[in-house]
Amino acid sequence: MPPKTMFEKIWDAHVVHEEPGEPAVIYIDLHLVHEVTSPQAFDGLRMAGRPVRRTDLTVATADHNTPTWDLSIPVADQISQAQLEALSRNCEEFGVTLYDRFSPLQGIVHIIGPDLGYTQPGKTVVCGDSHTSTHGALGAFAVGIGTSEVEHVLATQTLRQFKPLTMEVRVDGTLPPGVTGKDIILGVIGRIGVNGGTGHVIEYTGEAIRSLSMDGRMTVCNMSIEAGARAGMIAPDETTFEYVRGRQFAPQGAEFDAAVERWRQLPTDPGATYDKTEIFNASEMVPYVTWGTNPGMVAPITGQVPDPSSFEEASQREAAARALQYMDLAPGTPIQDIKIDRIFVGACTNARLEDLRAAAEVVRGRKVHPDVYAMVVPGSAKIKAEAEEEGLDRIFTEAGLDWRVAGCSMCLGMNPDILSPGQRCAATSNRNFEGRQGKGGRTHLVSPAMAAAAAVAGHFVDVRDL
Amino acid sequence: MDPFVKLTGVVAPLDRVNIDTDQIIPAIFLKRIERSGFEDCLFFSWRFNEDGSPKSDFVLNQPAYQNASVIVAGHNFGCGSSREHAPWALRDYGIRCVIAPSFADIFFNNCFKNGVLPLQMSEEDVQAIMDKATSKPGVNLTVDLEGQRVWDEDEEISFPFEVDPARRHNLLNGLDDIGLTLQLEDKITSYEASRGL
Ligand code: SF4
Numbered sequence: 131m132p133p134k135t136m137f138e139k140i141w142d143a144h145v146v147h148e149e150p151g152e153p154a155v156i157y158i159d160l161h162l163v164h165e166v167t168s169p170q171a172f173d174g175l176r177m178a179g180r181p182v183r184r185t186d187l188t189v190a191t192a193d194h195n196t197p198t199w200d201l202s203i204p205v206a207d208q209i210s211q212a213q214l215e216a217l218s219r220n221c222e223e224f225g226v227t228l229y230d231r232f233s234p235l236q237g238i239v240h241i242i243g244p245d246l247g248y249t250q251p252g253k254t255v256v257c258g259d260s261h262t263s264t265h266g267a268l269g270a271f272a273v274g275i276g277t278s279e280v281e282h283v284l285a286t287q288t289l290r291q292f293k294p295l296t297m298e299v300r301v302d303g304t305l306p307p308g309v310t311g312k313d314i315i316l317g318v319i320g321r322i323g324v325n326g327g328t329g330h331v332i333e334y335t336g337e338a339i340r341s342l343s344m345d346g347r348m349t350v351c352n353m354s355i356e357a358g359a360r361a362g363m364i365a366p367d368e369t370t371f372e373y374v375r376g377r378q379f380a381p382q383g384a385e386f387d388a389a390v391e392r393w394r395q396l397p398t399d400p401g402a403t404y405d406k407t408e409i410f411n412a413s414e415m416v417p418y419v420t421w422g423t424n425p426g427m428v429a430p431i432t433g434q435v436p437d438p439s440s441f442e443e444a445s446q447r448e449a450a451a452r453a454l455q456y457m458d459l460a461p462g463t464p465i466q467d468i469k470i471d472r473i474f475v476g477a478c479t480n481a482r483l484e485d486l487r488a489a490a491e492v493v494r495g496r497k498v499h500p501d502v503y504a505m506v507v508p509g510s511a512k513i514k515a516e517a518e519e520e521g522l523d524r525i526f527t528e529a530g531l532d533w534r535v536a537g538c539s540m541c542l543g544m545n546p547d548i549l550s551p552g553q554r555c556a557a558t559s560n561r562n563f564e565g566r567q568g569k570g571g572r573t574h575l576v577s578p579a580m581a582a583a584a585a586v587a588g589h590f591v592d593v594r595d596l
Numbered sequence: 597m598d599p600f601v602k603l604t605g606v607v608a609p610l611d612r613v614n615i616d617t618d619q620i621i622p623a624i625f626l627k628r629i630e631r632s633g634f635e636d637c638l639f640f641s642w643r644f645n646e647d648g649s650p651k652s653d654f655v656l657n658q659p660a661y662q663n664a665s666v667i668v669a670g671h672n673f674g675c676g677s678s679r680e681h682a683p684w685a686l687r688d689y690g691i692r693c694v695i696a697p698s699f700a701d702i703f704f705n706n707c708f709k710n711g712v713l714p715l716q717m718s719e720e721d722v723q724a725i726m727d728k729a730t731s732k733p734g735v736n737l738t739v740d741l742e743g744q745r746v747w748d749e750d751e752e753i754s755f756p757f758e759v760d761p762a763r764r765h766n767l768l769n770g771l772d773d774i775g776l777t778l779q780l781e782d783k784i785t786s787y788e789a790s791r792g793l
Contacts (some may be wrong), residue, residue: 146787147780152762156779157787167679171630178774183784185793195627209627216629260678260702274702276680277631278709278773286777288784292760294701324614325672342779358675360701424614424675445613445670452612544623551646563618563676565641 133399135296136365137331140396144254147286153290159253160270161283163190163226165217166240166544167258171271171281176184179584182224183287189248191229192219192260193238197546198507198534201232209516210355210545224284237510237536240264240478244348245510247377251366251393253429256283261560262361263354267347268374269366270440274355294360297330301338303412308594310488311346312480312558312577314338314410315353316418318427322408327359330405333398334364338412344373345484352479353560356425365397408429417593419465420562420575422453427562429465431592437461456564457572458552466590468574472555472586473531474567475578479539480558485578486517489558490525492582493596498530499588505532505547507539531585543568556584598711599770600741602634603692605665607737608655609729613670613774617703620674620682634681635688656689660733668695668725673714674703683710693739695746708763711770713741721755728753741768 134142147155161184168190175182182188195210197203205211214231221228229236236247240261243249251269256262258280265272275289283289299318319326332354339347347364354362358475358554365371371390374380381389417431427450429435456459459468475481475489486508498504506526508514514536517523523533540547541559543566549555551570558581559566562573576584579593625637642654650657656664667686673696674682683706686694693713707714717725728735728748736749741764747754759767766773777784787793 147783155780155783157784157791166626170631170680173629173631174774180774194623207627213627213629227780258678258680260676262678274678276678276683276702276706276709278680278706282774282777285774286780287788288777288780290773290777324675325698325700328672328698355676355702357698358672362720424616449613542623544626561616561618561676563616565622566618569622569624569641 133402134357135398135402135404136269136333136363136396137271137296139375140252140254141293143252153292155288156254156291158256158283158287159187160243160248160255161188162239162243162255162257162262163188163280164194164257164259165192166194167277168220168280169216170277171258171284172224174281175224175284176325180285182226182284185225187287188226188284190217190226191236191239191242192217192231193236194531194538194542195545196231196537198537198539199378199546201535206546209496209584211382234511237512238481238538240352241481241509241513243342244268245375245377245512247380250371250374250380250389252396256289260355261352263359264348264352264478266354266361266363267344267351268370269393271361271363273361281541287564295330297327297332297359298407299332299334299410299415300407301410301412302334302336303332303338304341305338305415307411308579309415309417310577310579311342311349313415313418314412315350316420316425316428316575318410319357320418321427322357324424324426325358327354330359331363332357333404339364340367343484344369345482346439348482349479353425356560409522417577417580419580419590421457421459421465423452423456423562423564425560425562425575427453431590432464433465435461435463435465438530466592469589470502470556470584471515471553472549473502473581474540474555474557474559475505475508475581476507476509476539477559478509479560480578481507482512483513483516485558486513487584489578490522491580492593493529493531494525496529496586498585502585503586504530504585505534505540507534508536510536529540540567542566543571552592556581556586556590597709597770597772599742600692600711600713602738602740602742603665604736606661606663606734606740607666607668608654608661608664609726610637610667610669610763611726614672614675616676617674617679617682618676621679621685621688621738625677626681631684632688634685638685638689663690664692666695666737666739667689667691668722668729670696671698673699675700678702678706680706680710683707683712687712695722695725708767709773711767713739713767714758715739717755717757724753
């Protein structure tokens with residue numbers, strides 16, 4: 131047999147039907163559902179009189195709309211509440227497991243999938259959400275889909291997909307202290323651009339990737355979509371197996387051992403080739419901060435806001451000029467001189483336990499700057515409980531950060547956590563588009579430690595200097 | 597789904613790269629549970645001032661372009677989220693075709709499910725259409741999916757284009773994928789059996 135990439139192995143194992151010139155029909159092992167992109171899909175099923183084909187492979191949670199204040203306070207926004215109720219009704223009617231706002235297993239959909247053991251190596255995973263790429267960190271093929279496709283998967287447990295191309299992003303060497311998975315992916319997107327991965331599935335390889343924890347790997351894969359990629363993936367190894375072992379919905383005992391044997395066959399074969407490859411050196415990476423309005427507009431913490439005239443192409447110059455105007459930044463401003471109004475530690479990019487620990491480590495025994503409002507939003511109810519068990523919540527609250535309940539929160543500006551126009555935020559989320567965190571809000575993407583350090587200083591600082 | 601066969605309408609130039617889905621429709625409007633009625637949300641932050649009045653400098657607010665049914669834009673149109681609300685908002689507003697040198701994958705795919713044609717053309721062709729749309733505000737463009745060609749009302753520009761045959765077929769006929777896939781029910785069932793699922 132010719133050598134295959136991991137992606138090709140998983141793809142080939144899931145083809146139900148294929149015809150030349152047509153998209154392949156791919157079987158889906160895990161379908162994650164949330165309240166925003168599913169109501170119209172369930173409506174479609176209802177109108178056509180179709181059931182959910184595999185309720186046992188479908189799991190729903192409420193995360194995007196949910197306020198992150200105390201659970202005893204009702205959802206104030208009527209339209210949000212109606213959407214949450216629609217999800218509950220639909221799950222009940224169609225027999226889908228739902229972790230609603232009050233469930234101890236609730237959380238951001240891309241956090242709970244891996245954390246509860248649903249996401250496993252070799253699986254095909256879909257969700258009506260672009261950051262489904264997160265799940266690829268376990269060696270799964272995980273893609274974000276639209277609502278029509280959500281309906282298609284609910285009805286058929288399959289997806290029609292043209293086979294994507296493959297791309298290797300190899301990160302050699304060792305990451306310096308203070309440089310994280312978030313910085314790797316910001317560095318990668320900063321170089322390959324926001325469409326550098328379009329049409330491709332990225333497999334991240336190399337020593338620096340191998341030495342990341344699962345939490346760090348998920349951060350990297352999470353932002354694959356910000357490079358335009360269909361999916362991101364990382365070959366499963368001992369780190370992966372140890373992560374999956376014992377999780378609630380993962381195989382247990384002998385079944386787990388048998389699964390690990392299968393999972394060991396997944397990594398890309400020696401000699402297999404990718405459609406393209408980009409190579410990075412981890413030792414050259416530093417903490418990064420985005421300065422503009424897409425995740426490819428990245429500068430090192432030691433750098434400056436670029437001058438739009440320094441870009442080669444006219445379209446880039448215009449985009450940079452427009453971004454600087456929106457961000458209210460002058461060319462040449464040192465990144466460390468940028469003052470911050472708000473801090474958001476959270477989102478499916480960086481709201482796992484390791485992220486919370488990294489942020490807590492920085493603020494321990496310090497105080498949030500008086501001009502800054504900072505909040506920490508754990509990625510799931512379970513992670514919240516685990517963090518509290520370790521006392522992270524007390525470290526945060528003693529330092530003056532707000533400790534919230536789990537949800538997407540200020541990642542996307544559709545629940546009560548939003549920026550006011552003109553406010554500037556250091557965020558651990560994945561998108562810095564105009565208005566992403568609220569109309570007129572200005573977002574700088576950073577790692578959790580960098581966000582925490584900015585919370586204390588009131589402006590960006592190099593976490594390596596602390 | 598409404599079929600897309602041939603369309604003649606005003607083409608509006610949106611000369612920016614990386615127009616993301618948060619610009620096409622901000623998240624605040626994703627709370628609705630209906631599949632239509634998103635026309636007023638399209639490009640909301642670019643279209644409207646704080647007080648709700650239209651921003652006169654935005655292209656779709658200029659009289660010549662108000663009834664546009666085609667948008668011509670820069671690279672990587674539709675990057676960002678998987679929200680199908682983006683093509684819904686375009687469609688509800690009356691935009692049935694977006695022409696750009698490249699598109700983000702999920703958005704591209706979502707368009708075909710909603711009778712919106714995302715037309716990927718060479719940079720030169722896109723630029724020529726952009727120039728024409730800018731120099732002659734309100735110019736009509738015809739997009740013929742059957743004949744795979746676009747031309748302007750003056751027939752100054754006329755370009756062939758390619759669309760993947762399977763997607764073209766579905767769009768021309770307004771076909772619903774689910775119905776097609778359910779015809780493969782036997783194959784799905786035997787696949788499940790082969791894996792003990
Ligand atoms: S945390 Fe942000 S990026 Fe992640 S699923 Fe929620 S809204 Fe999307």
